[in-house]
Amino acid sequence: MEEEHLHDDLQVFKDRNFFQQKLRSFITVYFLLALSFLLIIILFAVSFSRVSAISSKLNEVHPEQKQNFSGRDFLLFPCGPGSREWEYFDGKCYYFSLTRTSWYKAKAQCEEMHSHLVVVNSYAKQNFVMFRTRNERFWIGLTDENSEGEWEWIDGTDYKTTFTFWKEGEPNNSGHNEDCAHMWTSGQWNDVYCTYECYYVCEKPLPN
Known part of the structure; x- marks a missing residue:
């Protein structure tokens, strides 16, 4: 009887010991899981902090990069990145039209682009x-519409003291209405009626 009782006590002790071991194992596993979770949170916080720091540095560098791009664009397109159809020469910008129109419409279209018809004073x-307009x-x-024979540059440049390049025999006002000047196919100047349709050249200063 006593042996059976002793055997039962021993069995209970073994079961309790087994339960304690299992409990320790579970506690260890849960502890390791909690530790891993904590490490993941710390790693995420550190990574987020570094990304934020890098982003801040990039934001600080960005204006300088924009300035460098502006400088590079200015070298490639001195008349402005948004005016790539304009050509640079001797401190000014020039637009050579792709369509024909009258002198008055050409004048208006140049003004819409904050420019004026070209003044050829040198x-x-x-x-x-002449090189850009050859064969057209x-x-x-240049016009004398205000007073016949009194030619005037559109920007007020003094016509009488500046360069001229009239075709031989021009201006002659042969049609009694030839008040506007254009470049002939050879590059020399010719007077013609202002409603005649041809291409045009606009001129403007470099952008600030």
Whole structure:
């Protein structure tokens, strides 16, 4: 009887010991899981902090990069990145039209682009424009519509003291209504009626 009782006590002790071991194992597993979870949170917080720091540095560098891009664009497009159809020459910008129109409409279209019809007041500018307009006719900013024979540049430049490049025998006002000047196919100037349709050249200063 006593042996059976002793055997039962021993069995209970073994079961209790087994339960305690299992409990310790569960506690260890849960502890390791909690520790891993905590480490993941810490790692995420550190990573987020580093990303934020890098983002802040990039934001600080960005304006400088924009400035560098502006400088590079200015070298490639001195008349402005948004005015790539304009050509640079000797401190000014020039637009050579792709369509024909009258002198008055050409004047208005240049003004819409914050410019004016080209004023050819030097041999260097004459060569530049003449090279770009060869074999076609282009309006220039020269007219005597206010007073016959009194030619005036559209920007107020003094016509009488500046360069001219008229075709031989021109201006002749042969049609009694030839009040506007254009570049002939050879590059020399010719007077013609202002409603005649040809290409045109606009001129404007460099952007600030």
